Amino acid sequence: MGWDGGSAFSLIASGTCPNGRGHLPKRRRAWAHMQHRTVEPVGADPRVELVAQSDERWLRFLSDAHPSLFHTPRWCSLISTEYGFPGRVALALSGSTVVAGLPYAEVNDFRGRRRVAYAFSDVCGPLGLASAWPAIEAALCSEGIPWQIRSLLAPSAAADSIDSPGVHQTMELPATVPQALAMTHEKQRVNARRLERAGGTCRKISDRTFLEPFYCLFATLRKRKFRLLPQSKEFFERLAAAYFPEHGFALFAELNGNVLAAMIFLAEGDTLYYKYGASNADAGDLRPSNFLFQKAIEEAVVRGYRRLDLGISIDEGLRRFKRHLGAASAPYYVGRYAERPKTEEVAELERTLSALTRVLTEPEVPLAAAADAGAALYRFFV
Known part of the structure; x- marks a missing residue:
């Protein structure tokens, strides 16, 4: 059993693409998706x-900058619309020429005003000339x-704190497809x-009919296994309106008619991104997540993605699970700047939010209540 509507091999052999455009996307060079370039600017700091x-x-x-998923206006607009965080950019210029930029969200809640690059994103570093990074850091720190x-x-010494809690895997x-599966x-x-x-x-579903079966599985997993509230x-x-079918x-x-696992993939440039997933805990022995990731790898190759x-x-x-898929790992960094001491009022509200989350994810609480x-x-979990 495999893909509905035909095998990956037949799609490759025919040169067609399941996105309906009749051809594979143009492949770009492997360095295109690095979040910063190594070319140095000429002249003064931007x-x-x-x-x-x-x-x-x-x-x-x-x-022309080959942005990642999280640099794009499409993603930033999605987050802004859902959570009310205005999207901004720290734009580095040499004369009138843009040499680098960093998108960030303006957040204002009970913790006060702050900026996050970028809210609810995996990694979102400066895009463009790496040497412009210190100037971007300084500009974002200038208002306190x-x-x-x-x-x-990695953040510079301008950061108040720097952590490296994990890795980014690609x-x-x-x-x-045979070469990919051999990896x-x-x-x-x-x-x-x-x-x-x-x-x-x-x-595979590329329209809004994915929503009900996906959300039921996703919200259930968040609540029961992780004791976390789901997104709305x-x-x-x-998300589907913004990305499906051309970009996701x-x-x-x-x-036997039952959904055992579900995943959402989004595309930007020559990269396919695994963004959300869920599985039925009772079906673990059948390894539905392993099955779906293999199908995702096949789909990515068929569509001509490089990554x-x-x-x-x-x-x-x-980490080990993703390494078994053939992924390489690179450390990511969390930098915090212009930090302020947390007030007792903010600390109390955070404790209340944590306690409320525990209560709302108790087994006896209906899933609909947790989703609401x-x-x-x-928006307070950013």
Whole structure:
């Protein structure tokens, strides 16, 4: 059993692409998705302006800068619409030429005003000339507003604190599906076959019909296993409207009409991003997540993507799982700047938020109530 509608091999052989455009996306050079370039600027340090996300100079710069998913106006607008965080950019210029930029969200809640590059993103570092990074740091610190970043580029000594809690993992994709599967660990290949041998199938959905089966599984996993509130269902509706079908899709692992696992993938440039996923805890022996990731690798190669971004990982178990998929690891850094002492009022509100989350994720609390709470409170988890 495999893909609905045909095998990966037949798609490659025909040269067609499942996105309906009839051709594979143009491949770009492997360095294109690095979050900063190593070319050095000529002349004095750049000046930095803090501008709106819609600034035409930033948009023109992005058109040639090979941004990641989290640099783009599409992602920033999604977060702004859902949580009310205005999107801004620290724009570095040499004369009238944009040489670098860093998008960030303006957050204002019970903790006070602060900036996050970028809110609810895996990693979002400065894009452009690496040597412009100190000027961007200085500009964002100049007003004394606390801000933080999670990036593959290490913060400088200007940061009040620097942590490296985990790794960012990506898989560089070869030209063919057999080559890609050969990069995976034998254990991954064995586990991926379990569901298939039991009669399981993979279904791909690129429209809003993904929402109900995905959200039910996703919210249930968040509540029962992790004791966390889920994002709102409306958030995923907006995500689908922004990305599906041209820039994203969902995959479902199914057996006898039941959904065992589901994943959302988003695309930017030559990279496919694994962004959200969930599985049925009772189906663990069938390894539906291994099955779906193998199908995602096949889909990424068929579509002509050069890279599968698997996001960040903190615990060793998750790191090992992604390494078995063929992913390489790089440390990421969390930098915090212009930090202020936490007041007792803020600390008390954070304790209350934590306690409320525990109460709302108790087994006897209906899933709908936890989902409603997540819709109201998720913006405070940034």
